[in-house]
Amino acid sequence: MGLAKRDLSKAARFIVSIGHPDPIGYVTEIRDAIAKNYTIKNPGVNGRKKGTKEWVLRGKPYIGVIKWVGNDCKVYRILPTAIIKTPKP
Amino acid sequence: MTQSIKLENLRDLVNMGAVKTATILGQKGGYAVLAKLGTQDRILANKVGEVKMFATTDTAVRELTRLGLSSFLLDTSGYEAGLLRAPRKDVSARAKAAKQALAYDQWVREQVDEALAEEKNGTATWHSHDDVWKDVLAETAQLVAERDRAPKAKVAAATVKRTIHKQVQTAAHNVRHARAAAAKKAK
Numbered sequence: 382m383g384l385a386k387r388d389l390s391k392a393a394r395f396i397v398s399i400g401h402p403d404p405i406g407y408v409t410e411i412r413d414a415i416a417k418n419y420t421i422k423n424p425g426v427n428g429r430k431k432g433t434k435e436w437v438l439r440g441k442p443y444i445g446v447i448k449w450v451g452n453d454c455k456v457y458r459i460l461p462t463a464i465i466k467t468p469k470p
Numbered sequence: 471m472t473q474s475i476k477l478e479n480l481r482d483l484v485n486m487g488a489v490k491t492a493t494i495l496g497q498k499g500g501y502a503v504l505a506k507l508g509t510q511d512r513i514l515a516n517k518v519g520e521v522k523m524f525a526t527t528d529t530a531v532r533e534l535t536r537l538g539l540s541s542f543l544l545d546t547s548g549y550e551a552g553l554l555r556a557p558r559k560d561v562s563a564r565a566k567a568a569k570q571a572l573a574y575d576q577w578v579r580e581q582v583d584e585a586l587a588e589e590k591n592g593t594a595t596w597h598s599h600d601d602v603w604k605d606v607l608a609e610t611a612q613l614v615a616e617r618d619r620a621p622k623a624k625v626a627a628a629t630v631k632r633t634i635h636k637q638v639q640t641a642a643h644n645v646r647h648a649r650a651a652a653a654k655k656a657k
Contacts, residue, residue: 383595384585389606397613408610412603419599429575430582446582455596457585463574 385445388459392443395461411459414438415445419454433457472504474515477522477537480505484538492542494530496549497523501530525554 392411396404418425418436425434425447436445438459446458475483483489483505493504493511500523503514516522524530527544534542588594 383597384581384588386597386602386605389602390609393606393610394613397610397617400617404614405607405610408607412606416599428582429579430586433582433586444578446578446585457589458581460578460581463571 385456385459392459392461411438411441411443414441415456415459418445422449424449437462472511472513474519474521475505475507475512476515476517476519477533480512480514481537483507489539490541492534492539494524494527494534494542494544496544496546497521498548498550499523499552500525500554501527501549503530503534523554 389408389411393404393408396407401407415436415438417423418438423436425436425445428435428446430446432448434447434449436447438445442462443459444462445456446460448455448457480489489505489507491506492514493506495502495504502521502523505512505514514522524533531542585594
C-alpha cells in the first residue's frame with residue numbers, strides 16, 4: 382500500500398489546500414468509505430488493468446484500485462475520479 | 471436557369487449511361503456538382519430541392535465516385551473560402567470531453583501500471599489499514615495546523631497594506647485640498 386499511502390497524502394494535501402473547513406473529518410470519511418468496502422467485502426468492478434478491480438468510494442471523488450487475495454484486500458492506488466469535485470463539508 | 475436533379479435520379483441516369491461527366495463547381499464556402507446530361511447541365515440538388523453543397527472537393531469526388539462517375543472537371547473560379555454551416559459547438563464540447571476522458575483513462579492506467587510494476591519488482595511496501603490511516607490523519611492534522619497558522623501572517627500583511635494605502639490616500643486628499651484652496655485664493 383506504499384503508493385496508495387502516497388495517494389492519500391496527496392489527497393489530504395489537496396483537501397487542506399482548497400480551504401476545506403474540516404479536512405480531518407473529510408479524510409476520515411474517505412477512510413470509513415474504504416473500511417466499509419473492506420468490511421462488506423465489496424468485490425469492486427473490473428479495473429482498467431487486467432486482474433485489478435476498482436472501488437468507487439461512496440460520496441467521495443476517489444476510486445480505489447484493488448485486488449482481493451483470499452480474505453485480504455491489496456489496495457494499489459487511491460486516485461481522484463475524472464471530475465474533481467470540491468469536497469463539501 | 472440550370473435545372474436541378476436529385477441524387478437518385480442522377481444515379482439512374484449514370485447507370486443508364488446518359489451522364490458521362492460532371493463538373494465540380496466552386497461556390498461560396500463549398501462546391502456544387504453540375505452533371506452533363508447530353509447538351510443540358512443539371513445541378514445536383516438535395517432532397518428538398520436546394521443545391522447540394524459539399525464542404526470539400528474530397529466529399530464531392532467521393533459522392534460522384536459512389537454514383538459511378540469516374541470522370542469529372544473541377545472549376546474553382548467561383549470558389550470563395552468560408553463555412554457552409556455554422557460550427558457545431560456541442561460537437562466540439564463533446565470531442566473535448568471525450569479527449570479529457572481518454573486522457574484520464576490513460577493517466578489511471580499509468581498509475582496502476584506503476585503500482586503493479588512495483589509489486590512485480592518486489593519494491594512495493596504493504597502496510598495495514600490502521601497504520602496507513604494513523605500516518606495520514608497525523609499528516610492531515612499537521613497540514614491543517616500549518617494552514618491555520620498561515621492566515622495570521624496574511625492578515626498582518628493585509629493590515630499593513632491597508633494602512634499604507636489609507637495614508638497615501640489621505641496625503642493625496644490633502645494635496646488636492648491645498649491646491650484647491652490656493653486656486654481659490656488666487657482668484
